[in-house]
Structures are given as C-alpha cells and as structure tokens.
Amino acid sequence: MNELQELYQQLILDHNANPRHYGRLAECTHSAEGHNPLCGDQIFLELKIEDSCVSQVAFSGEGCAICKASSSLMTERLAGKSVSECKELFTLFHALATGEEDAAQDSAALGKLVVFSGVREFPMRVKCATLCWHTLMAAFENKNEVAVTE
Amino acid sequence: MNELQELYQQLILDHNANPRHYGRLAECTHSAEGHNPLCGDQIFLELKIEDSCVSQVAFSGEGCAICKASSSLMTERLAGKSVSECKELFTLFHALATGEEDAAQDSAALGKLVVFSGVREFPMRVKCATLCWHTLMAAFENKNEVAVTE
Amino acid sequence: MSAVADITSLEAQARRWRDDFPLLEQKVHGHDLAYLDSAATTQKPESVISVLGKYYREENANIHRGVYALSQKATHAYEQSRKKVADFIGAKSFKEVVFVRGTTEAINLVAQSFGRVFLKEGDEILVSAMEHHSNIVPWQLVTEQTGAVLRVIPMTENGDLDQDAYAKLLSAKTKLVALCHVSNAIGTVNPIKDMIAQAHAFDVPVLIDGAQGVPHTKIDVQDLDCDFYAFSGHKMYGPTGVGVLYAKEEYLERMSPYQGGGDMILSVTFEKTTYNEIPYKFEAGTPNISGVIGLGAAIDYVSQIGMDRIASYEASLMGLAVEKLRDVDGLRFIGEPKQRAGALSFILEGIHPHDLGTILDMEGVAIRTGHHCAQPVMTFFAIPASARASFGLYNNEADIDALVSGLAKAKEVFKR
Amino acid sequence: MSAVADITSLEAQARRWRDDFPLLEQKVHGHDLAYLDSAATTQKPESVISVLGKYYREENANIHRGVYALSQKATHAYEQSRKKVADFIGAKSFKEVVFVRGTTEAINLVAQSFGRVFLKEGDEILVSAMEHHSNIVPWQLVTEQTGAVLRVIPMTENGDLDQDAYAKLLSAKTKLVALCHVSNAIGTVNPIKDMIAQAHAFDVPVLIDGAQGVPHTKIDVQDLDCDFYAFSGHKMYGPTGVGVLYAKEEYLERMSPYQGGGDMILSVTFEKTTYNEIPYKFEAGTPNISGVIGLGAAIDYVSQIGMDRIASYEASLMGLAVEKLRDVDGLRFIGEPKQRAGALSFILEGIHPHDLGTILDMEGVAIRTGHHCAQPVMTFFAIPASARASFGLYNNEADIDALVSGLAKAKEVFKR
Numbered sequence A, B: 001m002n003e004l005q006e007l008y009q010q011l012i013l014d015h016n017a018n019p020r021h022y023g024r025l026a027e028c029t030h031s032a033e034g035h036n037p038l039c040g041d042q043i044f045l046e047l048k049i050e051d052s053c054v055s056q057v058a059f060s061g062e063g064c065a066i067c068k069a070s071s072s073l074m075t076e077r078l079a080g081k082s083v084s085e086c087k088e089l090f091t092l093f094h095a096l097a098t099g100e101e102d103a104a105q106d107s108a109a110l111g112k113l114v115v116f117s118g119v120r121e122f123p124m125r126v127k128c129a130t131l132c133w134h135t136l137m138a139a140f141e142n143k144n145e146v147a148v149t150e
Numbered sequence C, D: 001m002s003a004v005a006d007i008t009s010l011e012a013q014a015r016r017w018r019d020d021f022p023l024l025e026q027k028v029h030g031h032d033l034a035y036l037d038s039a040a041t042t043q044k045p046e047s048v049i050s051v052l053g054k055y056y057r058e059e060n061a062n063i064h065r066g067v068y069a070l071s072q073k074a075t076h077a078y079e080q081s082r083k084k085v086a087d088f089i090g091a092k093s094f095k096e097v098v099f100v101r102g103t104t105e106a107i108n109l110v111a112q113s114f115g116r117v118f119l120k121e122g123d124e125i126l127v128s129a130m131e132h133h134s135n136i137v138p139w140q141l142v143t144e145q146t147g148a149v150l151r152v153i154p155m156t157e158n159g160d161l162d163q164d165a166y167a168k169l170l171s172a173k174t175k176l177v178a179l180c181h182v183s184n185a186i187g188t189v190n191p192i193k194d195m196i197a198q199a200h201a202f203d204v205p206v207l208i209d210g211a212q213g214v215p216h217t218k219i220d221v222q223d224l225d226c227d228f229y230a231f232s233g234h235k236m237y238g239p240t241g242v243g244v245l246y247a248k249e250e251y252l253e254r255m256s257p258y259q260g261g262g263d264m265i266l267s268v269t270f271e272k273t274t275y276n277e278i279p280y281k282f283e284a285g286t287p288n289i290s291g292v293i294g295l296g297a298a299i300d301y302v303s304q305i306g307m308d309r310i311a312s313y314e315a316s317l318m319g320l321a322v323e324k325l326r327d328v329d330g331l332r333f334i335g336e337p338k339q340r341a342g343a344l345s346f347i348l349e350g351i352h353p354h355d356l357g358t359i360l361d362m363e364g365v366a367i368r369t370g371h372h373c374a375q376p377v378m379t380f381f382a383i384p385a386s387a388r389a390s391f392g393l394y395n396n397e398a399d400i401d402a403l404v405s406g407l408a409k410a411k412e413v414f415k416r
C-alpha cells in the first residue's frame, strides 16, 4: 500500500479530479499534441509565448490520473516562466520521474512537482507523467508532429 | 554394417554402375519426368505402349544409386507387361519400400525387386526407390506434370 | 445462482489443471498471481515447456533437407504437428495447414496472396466493426495496392454484429468477408457458421480470425465451412512465434506465393523458378521448428482435457465473473453481447483503466487496460480505453474474487 | 602443418565449449555424433535452452501493452535483446534492429518494403551467382511486381565472385545489390566491404545476406557500411523462428510497412491508419518473444567466448579439414575460393552425395547432401548435388577424422 499511496498522493488525486488550466486558449502561438499509444492518453497543449516567456497555457484531452495531474501541475507551474527556464524544468522533471539521477537535491527547484517522485517505482507509468512535458518540448519547436512516448 | 549391406546389395550396386534401358526411345507414346527435390534426383521415363502393353521402355537422368538401380530394375521388369499388371506391381513395390504392409508374401510376384526391401529402414531413402514408379504412373496418365516425391 | 453451483463442482478439476502451469505459482507484489490476461497470451503447461527443452537437447536439426537421422527425427516431429493441427480443427488434409508466426501473419498472407490474384479495383472486402487491428490493417494495405474497397459490418449497442446490415452489405461486388470468431475486446461470439453460409450464397469466401476462438471452443472447419481460419499458438497454451493459417486446398492452390526462399521452391534458375506443392509453397525459409513442435504439444494438452470440457468450465467461470462484477458499484460493462467467451471488458466510474491496471497489479491481479488493438471498438463506445479481464482453463473463482476486491481497493485509493 | 599445430593448442578450449551443447552428447547408430551441418542449423548451448524454459516458467506475458509487472518484465527482456543485437553487430541504434523469423523473411521484407518505394520498371537489382534461394526468389517476385530486372554477378571456376564483371554491372540503373557475406554452398567469404564501397560510389544501397557471416566472424555494420544486413538466430546458436534485419535508419524511415496489425500502428480508424515508429512499424503482431530472448542469450554466449576467438579456432579447423580431405582419393572440392569460412563442399567419384549422406549417417557423421538451396551453384559446377561439411565452434579434430573414415567406409560399401 505504501508504494501506491506514494504514487497516488492527495495532490495528484486532487489535480486529476479538478485539473487546472484545462481547456483551449482563444489565441496561441505554440501548440502540440501528445499521444501515449500504450494506454491511449492523448493531450493537446496550447501556449502563448510573449517575449520568450509563457504568458498563457492550457491543456485538454484524455488521460489517466497521472497524466492529467501532471499536465495540470505543469501548466500551473509554467505561467510566467521563460522558455529556457521551462526547458531546465523539463530536464529536472525527467530526471525525477525516471529516477535516473537523484533529483532530491533539486526538490527546491521542482517545488510541488516532486509529488511525482513515486512514479519511478512504476516504470510503465513514467510515460504518463512525462507525456505533457514531451508535448511541451514539441510545442516549443512548433513541429507539427505528434509527440509519442513509446 | 548389416543395414547398409541390406540397403546396398550387390544387385543394386551393379544396376547403379551399369543401368539397363538407359537412354531415350526413338519414338514413344507415353512419357513423364520425375523429380525428388530433396536430393536432386531427376529422371525421364519414356514408354511405347502397344495394345495396352509396354513394348519398349527407357529412362535417363541423374540420381543416387538407389534411384538409378530402381529405375534400371523397373524398366527391366516392365517390358511386355500390360498396363494393369504394371499398376499392380506399383502397388506391391510401394508396399515393399514403405514397409506399410508385409510384402514378403508377395515376393514371388516382385521377383528381383525384393532387393529394395532394405530401404524401409531408411525413411529418407524410400522416395529414391519409388521415384521411378511414381513417374511410371504419371506417364500412364500422360499428364504433363512433373512427378514429385516430396 | 446456477453458475455458482456449476463452478463448485468444476473447481476441483480446474485446480488440477492449474497445477500444470508453473508460472502461476509465482507471487506478485506479495500476492498470489491472478492472471487474467489470457486473451493477450496464455500461460504454458509444463508439458509444452519441457518439449521445447527436449527438442533442443535431443532432436534439433534443420528439416526437410537432411538424410541423417537427426534431421529425419526433427522433420518427423514437425510434420506430426501439422497432422495434429489438421485433426484438431477438422481439416480435410495436412495440406491445408500452413505454419506462420501468428494470426497477424496468417491474415497478411491471405491479404497479399489471395489479394494479388482475386482482387481488383472496385471489389469489396467486408470486415466487422469489432475487428482486431490485425484484421483491419492488412486489408487497408491491400486496398491501397489493388483499388479494392473496405466495407464495415456495423455493431449494435450491446456489442453484437448487426445481422440485417450484414445481409445488405453482401453483394456481387463482395470478394471476401474477414471476421473474428470471438472479439478480443469485448468477448462477443459471432454466429460465424450462419454468416459463412450467407456469404457462400453470394460465392464469397470467408476468412475467420480465430485467435480468440480456438482457445475457447472446439473448431471444426469443415462443419463451419470457412475458407480460411487463422489462429496463434501463444493464445492457446503454445509457444510464441507460431500460428496457423488453415485454408481450403482450392484457394491455396490458386493463391500466389507469399515469401520466396528455401523450401518453398521445386527448382530455381535465374530465369525461372518453380514453386513447391502446398502447403510448402507458403513456408519459405527455416520455420519456427521448436515452436511448431511446441504447438503440437499444446494441442495434445488441451485435447487430453477435451475442448468441450474446457469450454463448459470457462462458460461457468464467465457466468460467475459477470454475476460478481455486476454487483460492483460504478462498474459498466463495455458490450453485453448475446454470447460471450474468453474476455469481458468494463470501465469503473471515475478511475481511468490505466490507473486501475496499476492498482490491480499491486494486488497481484494482471488484467489488460488500453484499446486492446481494437481502437474502432473504443471509438464506437466513446471511451479512450477499457479494462479487460480474460480467462484461461487455469482460472478459478479465487481469481475473480481477487479482481473484485482489487476494484474495491482502487476505489479506496481514489477516494482518499 | 601449421594448421595441425594450431589446432592442438586450441583443442582443449574447444572441448570445453563442446560441453556446453547437450545434444552433442548423443550417440547415433552406436557412434559418437559428429555434427557437421551447422550451416543448416547450429546446436544450442545449455544457456540458451534454459533461458527459454525460464522465460515460460517465470516471465511469460505479452509485451508492449501491459501495465502489470509480468508484462513489464517480458517487455524489458525482449527490448534488452534488441539492444544486445545492436551492440553485437555495431548498429548505431536499437531502432535499426527489426526482429523477423529469419534471413528469408528479412530479405522478403526488404524486397517488398524497399521495392514498393524504390523500384520501377527497368531498374536493376544485382545478385550474385552464389546466392541461396532466399536471396534470389524474393527478388524474382519483386521484379514480377515492379518490372525491375535481375542481373547476376558471375562466379569464377574456383568459386569467387568475378570482381571485374561486378564493376561493369554497376550502373546508374542499379537500384540495389543483394549479396551473401559467406556462401552457404561452398564457403566463399566475399570481399563485401570493398563491394559495398563500389556500390556506394554509384549511390546504390547494398543488402548483405549474413546468414553464414554472423556465426563465423565479428560483424560491424558501421565499418562495413552496409545498408541492410540479414541473419538467422538458429544458425548462430539461437532458437528457431527468430532472425534480424539490420537496416540503416534512413531506409527504414522511408520504406513502406510490411505486414499490418497490432503493435505496428499508432492509431487505427477504418478511414486512416498511422504507423508506429521504427523499428516497431515492421513488427506486426505478437513476435516470437521467447525466440528473441533466446537469441539474446545466444549473443551473450558467443560474446563471452569472443567472436574473434571463435573465428580463429574455426579457421584452424577448416585448414585441418581441407588438409585431411585433400588426401582422400577421388575427392573433388566444389569451389576452392581464396577465403573460406564455415562450410566446404565436395563430391566423391562414383558415389552420389545422397548415398554418401546415408552411409556417413550410419557412422554417426551428419553432413548435408543436396543442392543446399543454391541450385544455380550446382548448375554452375555441372553437378546435381554435393556433400557439404560445415562447422560450429563445438567441432573438433575428431569430427573431421570421423568424416574421413566415413568416406573410406562409403568407398568400401560401393566397391563390394
């Protein structure tokens, strides 16, 4: 039960039930679609970038609790950040989720996002947590490709 | 050594070295080609049938000792026989070679051909002995198909 | 409650069968494993596993081309398996049994080798709305190549095929019907004998995707009168990498070869190549020899128990599962077809199937979550994914109870 | 006599390797088995055999689509094998490794998926005069479909490719060269690195049939710079039913899919299907999971010994075999190429190879007799068949001696 509680923390359940920044933007400068064929997660990410900073962000789509909560918490976090700050966050978050490096020392920078540290015990779920972040990177490049996590 | 001697009896070695009725007929009424893809045996059989009897017969082609000796001994045996007698012989010979039935009781009818009783101990070689007989059946039907033993 | 009564009387024999499967003895996250994903692949009885080891330790050699004793033994064992398959499905002759990698390859083989000879622009191929991707994509590829058109037999809300629509779709333009025996996504058993007869009235041949049929019911291809029947060894207690295409001799004779190479030829020159007789014409290269022999052992295994006993045991188990799951609050079945075999699909309100899969796994319960390679079925029911529990002859009431209590656990986790 | 000196020093280690192969302990017709048919299929070390059993007893599940622990383990093991293969042959990325049934399927895949995109009427495909049927017939099939033309690189009397003729055959019309690394019929090692460079000067990609290359020499696909490299697991100490197509990423990306079905798609609707990324785009349906894992174990096995040690041991053994056979009265080698690996072919005056095969078998010596799926080579040497002895890392001097005395026995039988 410990690992499960670690994975499905209250904050995650809350963001899953009540996702923030859920919907579409009236106007956006960057967007991308992300798809995880394993479980059918599919999200759309829209950004408005002004002066190299994310001024507005929204996501929509279907996904599991980890995917939705991660998208919600990510979008909450991005507003106002510069593109290069976002890219650094991506790197930190990726390290946290995959457990490839000890991300604990960066927990200050990650803030609330450390709530996803539990996924590293669930290799098949890592992609659920990182899908929105991969989609963000794709949006920055404004490639018209679908970001895929498999 | 016993089984090998049983297989390669003197008579077989002799007919392999000096095959009878080897060559082509000046004119023939029936012919067929036989092919054993396993070892590359390939024989051509030509018959002259008059009044439902085999008046002339010849074979040519390439094959292993069993195949050549069997062709030679078969052709030696056929001359003058009626088509229906030949078909009976086919049945007897097939039974002998495959060992499916006890052909010993018919050894009188088979005559010298009992020399091939040794092949039943060598399942992969049964087809070498029966190829010419299958080709004979094909020739009787004058089908333009290649008789194949595999 | 009749299902419950049945099950108790059958439970004892099922416990004996279960003992034949070494993998099922393992613990997962501290729990007994409740393996409920047999529609993806079944576990293997010890008799199948050990035949593989025996083959490699005692009989391994390449087949069909060696005169020596070992090659002869291997060839014999390989061809014996073909005869076992032919008997098992009631084929007229071993010539109608082609060994392939699995259902997917069998269907691709037919799509290409039948398609090249029999399909032209404007011809129609009928598939159903509940097909696995393996019975959709090969036809899409062949329609691109030939200009033929794919038409879809629709499904009703409960997950049965719409038989009236089927009758109307059949026409002189139809050149093939490709249809699953049993749906892997929702468990529907289609009335294939009837549907085959209807197609034959239009002289249309029928391919049955039997991946989920063979493991759960006795097949008699002559009684069904299907023209093609495809299935996978790994879904019927056999090894991976081997499957069967059954096809009527008349079609195999007329179809063009599939892959070219060793064993499928009679003679080769650079100018002209002559193909071997059926079924060898369709088996190019060294086949999965150990896999084929393992499939033979799997057929021995299920035949010894009896497909009828397996089918009736699984039917009771399915009845029990439906009964117990119906009582779970917030659970909705995806598809409630008239007749169901092997698999059932559901979703739990407020919990994504993928989260469910993870939580159940922590409880030792292995189910599949996702689209089950049948995205059109998901689209039809307007869901992104479903949870699917599927059964083998080794499952029992305890597995179903583990599933039900796992669902309770999931709700607990999500209600915190 | 240097070969003999070498061999004695190597004999001890070879004896240790031989102990890893349980099948070789058997007696055949009362004799120790001298297995000299590794070019048809190799025997398997215990480590490969037992990994198959372990997989089915402990890890079996379908891959890529399950969230539960078991499926995760199976997926991991499967994908680890892909990485092992990539490392073993020096590929840039695991994406360049496609699992197939064997060499035959790999070549058919390229013929169709490359052919559909890159070949049109009048284009030329070059193959060599010493190819296995598996590297001839797939190209004949694709020439029929596309109107491309097959041209043949000729062979010299000693069994080497005619390099001058090759240089002249290459032209702007050439769209692909398909060539064996090592001939299975006569053992010729082709100078493929050189021939690849020449083709690349015309921007022509090269497919190497490595069925007989991989078992006998260290492969580095980046150093060779080949565009495609195909080989079979069962010929390199792995299980049957699994093989590899290595292909450069740029080609895999541009080639059309081969078979359609599960796992090779991203999304499916009846209107439009999107294909998965490479290499998955080329792996439709459930693969031979245990076979792939077994191939990984085979790679572990040979890597642990070291391909270079294997190659040098086998070279000494080959030298010894040639020396001893040259002394046999009436024996004629079929092909005496500059460099030979794995196999040697011969005929014995007055005794058909097929009869030889039977007599040797009775002496416990397993060789192959026939056309070795290379009929054009037989036609070239104007023989109906040959006898072929081929080697694996487990062979030793005793095997060669058994062959030589078996030949004497055959002469005795035929001289009565």
Ligand SMILES: Cc1ncc(COP(=O)(O)O)c(C=O)c1O
Pocket (backbone or CB within 6 Å): C262, C284, C285, C286, C287, D039, D040, D101, D102, D103, D104, D105, D132, D134, D135, D180, D182, D183, D184, D209, D211, D212, D232, D373
């Ligand atoms: C040179 C060569 N190419 C291709 C093949 C075909 O390999 P497989 O039968 O494993 O597909 C062989 C095996 O006999 C071979 O020796």
Ligand SMILES: Cc1ncc(COP(=O)(O)O)c(C=O)c1O
Pocket (backbone or CB within 6 Å): C039, C040, C101, C102, C103, C104, C105, C132, C134, C135, C180, C182, C183, C184, C209, C211, C212, C232, C373, D262, D284, D285, D286, D287
């Ligand atoms: C109905 C159905 N058809 C086809 C397939 C494909 O079988 P395989 O992956 O063994 O080729 C499956 C297996 O998932 C299936 O359930």
